Amino acid sequence: MAKKLVSLLVVMAMALCLIPAMAETTATTDYSSWFPGVDTSQHVVLTFLVTGNIPTNKTDDVLKAFNEKLTAAINAEIKIEWIEWTDWQTKYNLALAMQDGTVDLVGTATDWLDAWPNTKNGAFLALSEDMLKTYCPKTYESVSQAHWNLCKYDGQIYLIPEDNYSQWTNHGFLYRGDWAKEAGLTSGVNSWEDLGTYFQYIKDNKPGVIPWDADGSGSSYSDQMFGGWISSKTGGVNIEGFSAPLFFGKSTTDPYTLSTFYTEGDDLLNFAKLMKKWADAGYWREDVLNYTGDQKAELEEGLSGAQQHHTQTWKTERYLMEQKQPGSDLGFFWFGKESNTLVSLNITHGALAIAAQSDAPERALMAYDLIRNDQTFYRLFNYGIEGQQYVIDANGYMARPASYKDDSVDGVSLDYWWGRNDALELRSALVDWTTYDKLMADYNAVKVDYPYGQIVFNIDDISSELDNLSNVFRTYAPVITFGKEADPEAYVAEFRQALKDAGIEKVMANVQAQIDAVYKK
Amino acid sequence: MKVKEMQKNKPVFHSTKVKLDVSDRTIRGFTYVFVSIFAILCIIPFWMIIASSFSTEAAIRRSGFTLWPTNFSTFSYSLIFRSPDQMIGAYVVTILMTLIGTTVGLFVVSMTGYALQRKDFPFRNGISFYIYFTSLFSAGLVPFYYLMVKVYGLKDSYWAVLLPLLMSPWLIILMKNYVKAIPHEITESGKIDGAGDFRIFWSLIVPSMTPALATIGLFLALGYWNEWYYSSLFLGSQVTYRPLQYQLYNIINKVAALKNSLAATQLVLDDLPSETLKMATATLATGPIILLYPFVQKYFVAGLTVGAVKG
Amino acid sequence: MQLDLQAKRSKVSAPTLVHKEKFWYKISRNRTLLLMCFPAILFFFIFSYMPMPGTYIAFTKFNYNKGIFASPFIGWKNFQFLFSNGQLLLLLRNTVLYNIVFILLGNFLQVVFAILLNEVMSKWFKKTTQSMMFLPYFISDVLVSLLVYNLINYDYGFISDTVRSAGGVMPKYYSMPGAWPFIIVLVNLWKGTGYGTVIYFAAITSIDTSMLEAAKVDGANGFQRIRYILLPCLKPTVVILLLFAVGGIVKGNFGLFYNLVGNNSLLFNTTDIIETYVYRALMNNFNFSQGSAVGLFQSVVGFAIVMVANGVVKRIEPEYSLF
Known part of the structure; x- marks a missing residue:
């Protein structure tokens, strides 16, 4: 009996703990406090330029669900413009060279995607600190001043770095x-x-x-x-x-x-x-x-x-x-x-820029801030719909549900390499983490910054x-x-x-x- | 009457009744051997592509292409037809573009070709040069792209693929050259009958140039069927159905494009298309026009002749 | 009669005006033919002439935000890398020599096949072989290179296996620059012959049949008919195709060379053409202006050569010239 009571108490305590957590997740449907005082009365469609193959899997469905949420949050939706790998350098640069306002968000990188030459060519918008503070508040906070300094050309910030994501491409x-x-x-x-x-x-x-x-x-x-x-x-x-x-x-x-x-x-x-x-x-x-x-x-x-x-x-x-x-x-x-x-890895190995002629740079920054820092948007964008594209298994790892057979049919591929965030990442069940972490320990002992x-x-x-x-x-x-x-x-x-x-x-x-x-x- | 006779510019078949002399037989014998060998050389690689498309990936990894499928498998095809509407859409787009483009292009090319070879047309050299010059100087990628996208607004539009392929200086000049072989008396007789230039072209010249029309039509059709360049430039990811050859080009070149760029050394990429998938796509993209070509040609020529009689 | 009309209309005697009047008269008199050319004229204006001023990009440091014409002018700087590398002569030599061989051998084979096919009586044989000969044209360069590799690679190639099982020694083709001009020419001929044959075949079929019949009646044998009737009839087509090809003599077929040779620099001495060099130099250094500069250089050289060639042809046989 005492045992039962204890367990009941434990359950109740857990439930009590869960209430604020749940309240928080439901509260996140209201994002007005995220961007205080920003007018989002006009609906905008943002085009996101990324490199990658046009997916044939469930990406469209996921993007639809994502856009419903994004519309509710900041009255915007995202359209992806994929630059397919064949002749991608030409096509990527052509898309930027047009500067006709059809592109808003641009995935870029300093080491493999010509971020600096494109900055010099006038493809990107200079991002003032005020702009970042207002429309990209969480990101602005999370990136250190030292890191912002690495994203400057001629004293102006042009890139938002992927600086809180541990990966090694050595x-x-x-x-x-x-x-x-x-x-x-x-x-x-x-x-x-x-x-x-x-x-x-x-x-x-x-x-x-x-x-x-x-x-x-x-x-x-x-x-x-x-x-x-x-x-x-x-x-x-x-x-x-x-x-x-x-x-x-x-x-x-x-x-x-x-x-x-x-x-x-x-x-x-x-x-x-x-x-x-x-x-x-x-x-x-x-x-x-x-x-x-x-x-x-x-x-x-x-x-x-x-x-x-x-x-x-x-x-x-x-x-x-x-x-x-x-x-x-x-x-x-x-x-x-x-x-x-x-x-x-250089922190601008993946980065985000706003196209110089973007029609809606403010909303683009807001959308990015949400994808990068909000768990709901982040997981939707990167992993898909829980239960369909992924489940979280007993050990807290990300696994595939039974209905999920093949990435190219059931998966989601939005090719988001421009601001992943360790705080929101899920560990995949399909990685031998013991061995990996051991290697990371070796790395951490000798690594230096770029x-x-x-x-x-x-x-x-x-x-x-x-x-x-x-x-x-x-x-x-x-x-x-x-x-x-x-x-x-x-x-x-x-x-x-x-x-x-x-x-x-x-x-x-x-x-x-x-x-x-x-x-x- | 004379005109009618001249219209009978049928392919040059030798009458079998005429006795063959030694030289004829030598030529003919040589022809059959030589042409057969070359034709076989042309078909073997294509056959190998088909055979490998029905093999398993592991089987062709080391041994390469074979004449018969090793470890028969239809896996690549099931992969392609997993989303059949994509493939069907690609076929529909390609076929429609080929039909429309060839018809319109053929009309304009033959009309221009006829006008340009008329010796009594004083502007023919000027216009010929105007057209030919464009084959020497092209403005290059950026200005062309800029114009098509920003001025003509053709991004993600099928027009961006259909229009630029309608004609080329090469086809026009080739056509002009073919039409030249038609005796000038036909035009003269038309003039005497009081027909206008267009009428002469439409009801006298067109019927007598079926081989030329069939050839230029074939080139135009091949141009549309094999099109990938403009599709790759202008039909972005907002377009649901991209032409067949573009999809093929994309699948086949993806690997090489990546291997040569820094991206390959920096990213973790999804599985790249396998060799068998490439072969299966190549088979699907090329097969239909090869199989249909003889029929299309037959009916095409017949259709032209019928149209001419009615006209 | 015409002149009378002319005189009546032009009441002013100033020579310029007479000229002008004549011009408009010429236009109105040929209006149907002009109208027939109009779609083509419009087409080339829209798709070819309109972008031409954009060639200016070759002389600028292209700034996306400013557009082509507001980008800073930097003169010949974009051309510099092509001229300063010390390899331009080798590249030009390779590009031009390959093209000459492609043009001459290609057209020769195409004419031969067209004539031979014309001798064939079996309709079935003619149709089938023609279709078969077309096949290589459809096989993309990437697949062609794969086929060639599968055939001649040293370790597992089809030919290597055959040679080895016969006790022979397989040459290492991918380390033999001397072999590649032959391989590339063979591949090119294999790819293009079917396509080109159709051009000449169509030219033959439009020859007046009565001429051949008459020749036959006169007792001309097969060789003589080819020599004295078919070949002269094909001459204008040959000349025009040659003239056309000459304009592109300094432009190479990047897809063919790049896929067959790739990054194997052991073979570059005999296989490197302008396009493959430019690709290597500008790889990972994306620059629209420099690419345009190379294209412009090739066009200017091609233009000069064509003007000379066309002039020569015009002097000898005006009807054969392009313009």
Whole structure:
């Protein structure tokens, strides 16, 4: 009896606790206090420009539900304009270049989506602090002044950073832990040399498996492999904002002196020699530079032993691989591990801007503030409708309901990469969090902030040199990366000469001067 | 009477009654062998595409394309037809555009081509140059896009795809060249009968140029059927049904477009379209016009002849 | 009679006015033919001439917010990267040589096929083969490159497997720059022959049948009929197509080259054309103005070449010229 009473009391106490919580969630249907004194009597339709494929799943339904709520809250609805991946750079820039007021919200990024060039081109609206305070109050509060400073060009804020979302897109190799163990690497792959051992083991012991069946036809591998080697072997830090990874800071402790990796020293040659050795040993296919396959699928099918990508990919892939290749214990060798060089993601890796000619910049900011900071809007926009697209399981993780079969049919994909928020994120049940958190602990021990956030490089004086350097890099780098040259020494010398001819010395001096002007006062 | 006779510009078939000499037989024998080999070379790759579209992804991963499906599977097709209205909509849009565009385009191209080859038309060189010049100088992407979107207001409109493909300098000049082969006496006889220029064109010239019309019509139709460029520029995500070839282009090029850009190194992307899906889309987008081509051509030419008799 | 009319109408004797009068008279006299050309004239005005002033973008630092004409003028700076790279000659050589081979071999094959098809009597055979020859035209460059890779790649290619099982040694084509001019030309011919053949086939079918019959009666054999009747009849078409192609001789087919060769710089010496170079240089550095500058450069060169070529043709055979 006493027991029953206690439990009754507990239940009542819980109910009492729940009442304010419930009251709060119902109260959030009234958003007038969120934006005090803002007139929303006129209904507006906001166009949100994002990159991604036009979804064929339940996105439309979710967006409809979302818009009903948004109309109730701030009398606005959102229309998504997807820029599909095919020819996306052209189409994205064309959409911005029109400046006809048809676009309001723009998803952008400084590292992969030309945020600064577009700012300079006049595509974006300068956001005054008053504007942000009034129409984007929660976001304005949550972003620190130091972070706002990184979003300024010419003293004006143009971007709203995704600065409260932990993600790591630092590159490395995904490898199979089970095979690494068999190869005698008991603590996994921890260096490029270990990676070579791992590949050789596969070559010798796994018939029919290509150690790394790289689809080398894409140009991005050379960027990552070069960058990976530099950060692993010299501790260099990549400087964003150029069309090719040509500029690196010397190290995390001395980031404001340019690395001379390309022009002098043996590091480049060592890289070329090792890759040549790997190529000759057959770690990837002979015609790798024209192979267009899918390294991810090959790994999943057990036809390849590695995938070169980043931490976020590993995070989801590890769980998936356990289903497809049980016991595979997918590991991640991150570039920079050897020298403990790890740079956090630039906070403008995802960012939001308002189009310069937007008809309703105020309402656009309000809508963004709600998506970013309000749980109801956030979850609807990112995860869909609870019970249809996701459920929260007994452990508090986000899981799929039984009716949910396939992302491409039942899912929602609004491609929101422009202001995700850790406070409102749900942890997916489809991730091995123990292993992931362990890696995060390693990262947290060595990470430094991106050191060049305050610079928006002015490339007007060096643009034709940069174009030619970009061409030189794209010509020589893939060959070096996959060791396809006959003689690494001669080829590296040729590469260096070509860089010199294209004006690398002039450009480096120019870039160094710009860095000095900002950081060496 | 004379005109009638000249209208009989039928394809040049040799009468079988005439005895074949050695050279004829040599040419003919050579033709059958040579043309057959080339035709087979042309069809094998397409056959392989169809065969791989019915294979499983894992089966073609290493061995590549084969002549027969390995591990027969219709998975890719079931994937495409999971939302059948999309596919049907794409077919409808493509077919309608092809029909309308070809009809209107053919009319304008042949009319212009006829006028431009008339030796008594004093402006023919000027207009020819005016048209030809546009094939040398195009203003480039931004000005064109700017005009289409901001001045003509054609963003997300099917007109933006239908209109620019109506004609091209190349087709007009080709047409002009074909019409030139029609004896000038036809025009002269029409003039003597007191017919106006348009009447001469419509009731005397058109009936005698069926091969030319069929050819130019074919090119126009192919142009519309294979269209992806303008669709990709102007038909954004607000348009529900995009043409077939655009969807194909999109699926096929997505991977390459991503692999070459920084986005690939920065994002976690959804699963990219598999090889078999690409093949299945290619089969669906190309198959119909290949199968229909002989019939369409037959009825098209017949229709033109009938129309001419009535006119 | 006409002149009388003219004189009566133009009461003023000033020569300019006479000229003007003549012009309007010419227009009214040809009004039907002009009207027949009108849709085309309007079409090219709307879709081709209207955007032309926008070429100015090639000389500006294009600012989205200001629009093309208010963007700052920066002269030849957008052209600089093309001329300063030291590779322009190689790029031009490759682009032009490929085009010349494509044009000459392509048209030759197309004429041959058109004539051969005309010799075929079986309607069924003619129709079927024509349709089959059209197929490659539909296969996109991405798929073509995939097919080529599947055929000749060293590790798993169809040809490699065959060669190896026959005990031979497979050449590593993807590391052999010398092989690629042949591969690219073959692919291009394979893709375009069916399409081009139709053009000549239509030209043949519009030849007056009686001429061929007469030749036959006169005892001309097959070769002679081809040599003396069919080929001369195809000449104007050949000349016009050649003239047309010449205008684009410095423009390359990006899709074909890029997909076949990709980023494999081992092959660039023999396969790099202007378009692929520009793609590499401007990749990840998105710039509308520089792209326009390259296009303008190609147009100007093409225009100059066409004017010369057309002039030459006009002098020899005025009827064959384009304008």
